[in-house]
Amino acid sequence: MDDHTLAAVLAEEAGELLLDIRSEGGAVGDRKSNTLLLDRLREARPEDIVLSEESPDDPSRIERSRVWIIDPLDGTREYGEPPRVDWAVHVALAVDGRAVVGAVALPAAGLVLHTGQPPALLAPQSGPIRVAVSRSRLSENVAHLMAELSATPVPMGSAGAKAMAVVRGTADVYAHSGGQYEWDSCAPVAVAAAAGLHVSRLDGTPLRYNRPDPYLPDLLICRPELRDTVLAAIRSRM
Template sequence: MNDHTVAATLAAEAGELLLAIRDEGGAAGDRKSNDLLLARLAELRPDDAVLSEESTDDPVRLQRDRVWIVDPLDGTREYGEPPRPDWAVHVALAVHGIATIGAVGLPAAGIVLHTGEPPVVPPRPEGPIRVAVSRSRASWEVRELVARLSAATVPMGSAGAKAMAVVRGDADVYAHSGGQYEWDSCAPVAVAAAAGLHVSRIDGSPLRYNRPDPYLPDLLICRPELADKVLGALAG
């Protein structure tokens, strides 16, 4: 299997497991999905390093050019509130610090979006810009962005669900500030970039992965024709 297929296959396998054990709750989902992904990566890519939200960070990754960055269950709270569909599985490969390969599984929708078959972003409908936002805790920067763009909001749960809403044409912009880690964005960024979307930090600078501190607090994914407008609004 090539790397694209590995990412897509593992996201699908973890998603199937999570659906089967959903009644066990989010903690079990995090743990069992992580165990599956680590075991499969050890089998399929034994020479690569792994950075996972649910595992102790191994500094050996800093010596490797290829690092798999995974979030076994993105949106633990949403997963624990069935039948909510807005949770995801992230499987990505960063090469020389760039989100190169990625798959985002949306198990409740039966979908895996991945870089091996880059999604085609639908045309934007007429009307206000649509911004994917958190259901409960949109940051000040995102609230200001919505106001400055006179945008419509599309509330939903996990980071992967919001990012893929832009890829699937259900939103035009996903901006986040206030705290994320590399596993929250690496796979969504790889998929969004492969689909031709703009990806960056909210100041427009590039996203870099496999750094000593995996804290990567902000993110912008949007339609490319809106990038200058959105970045200008974020800059105030």
């Protein structure tokens, strides 16, 4: 089984587990999904190391070329509010700091999007630019971007759900500022890039993974034809 297929299979398996135990709540879901993913990766890729939101960090990972970066349950609050579907499982592999393999499961929607079979990029839509935004909070940078673009908000929960909204064509842009970690974006970025979308930091610089500090506070995923327009709007505030 190649790395792309493995990521997709594990994301799907963790998603099925989470659906089965959803009534037990987010804390239990985080823990059990994490255990499943760690066990499966240990079996399938014993030479690799894992960076997980739900496990202590192993500093030796920074010396490795291949590091799996996982978020066993992205969107714990949404998961705890059935029947919401805007939560996800992230399974990614960073190679030499690049997000090259990824799978994002949207279990409640019955979907797994992954780099082994990247989704086809849909044709641009007419009308206002649609920006995937948090349903509960809007950072000043994103609010500025929305105003500059005269954009329409598409509110939803987890980072994975927002990123996959752009991949699936229900949004055009996902911009985040205000704090994330590598496990929040690695798998979504791999899938988005494989689908032909633009991915970067908010200043346009490349996203790098498996750094000593996994804090990676900002992110931009957008349709390729909007890249220059979006980056110009962001830079007008910087």
